[in-house]
Amino acid sequence: xxxxxxxxxxxxxxxxxxxxxxxxxxxxxxxxxxxxxxxxxxxxxxxxxxxxxxxxxxxxxxxxxxxxxxxxxxxxxxxxxxxxxxxxxxxxxxxxxxxxxxxxxxxxxxxxxxxxxxxxxxxxxxxxxxxxxxxxxxxxxxxxxxxxxxxxxxxxxxxxxx
Numbered sequence: 001x002x003x004x005x006x007x008x009x010x011x012x013x014x015x016x017x018x019x020x021x022x023x024x025x026x027x028x029x030x031x032x033x034x035x036x037x038x039x040x041x042x043x044x045x046x047x048x049x050x051x052x053x054x055x056x057x058x059x060x061x062x063x064x065x066x067x068x069x070x071x072x073x074x075x076x077x078x079x080x081x082x083x084x085x086x087x088x089x090x091x092x093x094x095x096x097x098x099x100x101x102x103x104x105x106x107x108x109x110x111x112x113x114x115x116x117x118x119x120x121x122x123x124x125x126x127x128x129x130x131x132x133x134x135x136x137x138x139x140x141x142x143x144x145x146x147x148x149x150x151x152x153x154x155x156x157x158x159x160x161x162x
Contacts, residue, residue, distance in 0.1 A: 008063050009074045015058045016078020019051055024090050031091070032098040 026047050030040070055075075059065060 005068075005070060008068075009070050011062045012058065012071045012074030013078035013081070015054060016075040016080075017082040018078075019054060019075070020079045020082035020087060021090070022047065022050060022054075024087055024094075027091055028094040028098060031095045032102065 026043050029043065035043075059067060059071065063071065
């Protein structure tokens with residue numbers, strides 16, 4: 001009985017460390033990718049849901065669904081061990097890796113855009129004279145008074161009435 005409880009305690013120490021890693025995963029995301037408040041709230045809800053699933057799974061799998069105080073002590077102990085020993089390095093390394101990956105993706109993206117930017121400049125150079133002609137035609141055509149037969153009849157009627 002005692003050996004089983006010690007075994008479950010050690011498992012929940014490990015589960016506490018896993019929850020600490022999950023917490024640091026979200027910390028790494030927040031430090032690397034700037035998000036608005038709504039995304040932060042969604043991340044917090046996801047963390048709570050994932051933590052709840054991990055806890056429920058662990059309690060039902062390793063302790064037959066029985067909730068004991070030593071489970072929570074093991075979780076706290078595991079979380080503290082992780083936070084005081086590995087967490088700082090885990091966050092630094094992963095923030096560095098994620099920032100490196102993101103900057104590499106941005107550079108590749110900008111390199112891939114070069115042909116399209118060149119094509120855009122060529123299209124502007126090609127269509128600039130055409131758009132200039134169209135704009136000037138519109139301006140000049142609006143100044144020309146067009147007299148349609150219907151307009152002539154209205155003017156004649158207007159003259160007769162005056």
